Amino acid sequence: MGFEFSVITESLPALLAGAKLTWIITILGIVGGMICGILAGLGRIAGTDALGEEPHGIFKPITVAIRYLSGTYVETIRGTPIIVQAMFLYFAFPMLVKAVTDIERFRIEALTAAVITIIFNAGAYIAEIVRGSVISVNKGLLEAGMSLGISRFQLIVHVIGPIAFRRMIPPLGNQFIISLKDTSLFIVIGVGELTRQGQEIMASNFRALEIWLTVAIMYLIMTTVLAMSLRQIERKMKIF
C-alpha cells in the first residue's frame, strides 16, 4: 500500500467541504470572540485608572459588579477544557433547560453549539489580551487626553483604543490560530468540519497517510492566511 495520489483527489471534495465549515466556524468565532473579548476585557478593568479616572457615586458599585462578572466569565472559560464546554452546551444544556423549565424538546444544533462555544472560548482569552494591552498604555497619555477635557468614551476610542490595538495584534494572531485549530475538537459533537471529514474518509478506506497529510496541509493553509492577514494589518498601522 504505497502513496496513492488518487486517494487525495477522490476525497478532496469532502475535505474541502469540511475545510469550508472549519473556516466559517472560525470566522464567526473570531468576530464574535472579538466583541465578547473587548467587552469582557474592558469589563475587567472597568472603574480602574486604566480607563481614565476612577468613577464616583453610583458608578462605583456598578463598575465593581461589572469587574466581578467579567472576571467570573474569563476564569470559568479558561478553567475548563473547550471540549467539555462544547459537550456541555450540546448535550447537557438542553437537559438543564428541561429540568428548570417545561420546554420538552429544546435542543441546539451541533453547528450552533460549535459557533457559540468558540465565540465564548475565544472571547475569554481575547479579554485577557485586551486587558493586558490596555493597562500597558502609558498613563501620561491618558492624563494628556483628560486634561484636554474630552469624555471617557472619547478617551477610550481615540487614545487608548488605537494604541492598545497595535499591541494586541501579535497575541491576537496566536488566539485566532488556536481557535481555528480548536474547531477540530467539535468532532465530538458531530460537526462535519475538516477533522471529522478526514476521520470519516479514513474510516472507510484506511488511507491514513494520504488523508491526514491532506488535512494537515489544509489547516496549514488556513492558519497561514490568518497569520498573513494580521501581518498586513500590522504593516498598515503607523509605526509608533
Next chain:
Amino acid sequence: MSNIIELKNVCKSFGETEVLHNIDLSIQEGEVVVVIGPSGSGKSTLIRCINCLELISSGELIVDTVRIPEERGRTRQIRLEVGMVFQQFNLFPHMTALENVAFGPCKARKMNKSKATDIARNLLSKVGLAEFENKLPGQLSGGQQQRVAIARALAVSPKVLLFDEPTSALDPEMIGEVLDVMKNIAKDHGMTMVVVTHEMGFAAQVGDRLIFMDDGRIVEEGKPSEVMKNPQSERLKDFLGHVKHH
C-alpha cells in the same frame, strides 16, 4: 481682576502620607505664577490638583466658578478651561503633530475638522513647527515635541495653562526654544499660567509671582526678583544656593 483659581485650606494625601498641608492660594486672571521647591515638596501635586488629575482630599478648590468637591461631576468643565503641559510631553504617538494639536478642538470643543485643522496649523507655525506638521512624535526632538504639546494645550483655548516641569526632560540646548514659546504665550495671550520649574531666569523674567514650596507647604511667595534677592527662610536660601550652582 478676579481670581480664576482659588484653593482654600486644601490638603492632599496619598494613602497615609499627606503631601499638601492646608494650602491657601489665589491666582488672578492673567497672572503668571512660578512654583519652585525641592523634589517631593508637593509642587507637581499642587498643579495636578488644579485640573483635578488629583482629587483634593479636603478643603475647597474653585476654578473658573466650578467648585470642588461639591461639583465633582464638572471636572471636565474645569479641564476645558485649564490646559496642561507635562514633563514627558505625552503626545499621542499614533497621531501626527498636526493631528495632536487638532485633536482637542475637534473632540473636546466639537469643532468641525477643517476648522480644527486651521487652528492647529496656525498654532504649529506660532511655535515654529509649521514644516513638521506631518511628523509623528517619535520623529521629533524633545524640544519640538514639547512645543507641539504646548500648541496642543493652547488649541482648546483654555483660560489657564499649567506647566509641570516642562523643560526638565530636555537636553540643555533645547530648553531655550521651549522657554521662548512660553514667554511668548505669557506676553501675547495674557494667559494665566502656573509653571512648576527650576528655571530661575524664566521665573525672574516672566513671573508675576514666585512661590517657594517645601514639605507640602507654601513657605514664601512674592515678586520673583525680591524673593530671589531677599530670601527670608533658611530653606529657600539653601534651595537658591543649590539651583544657582547648576
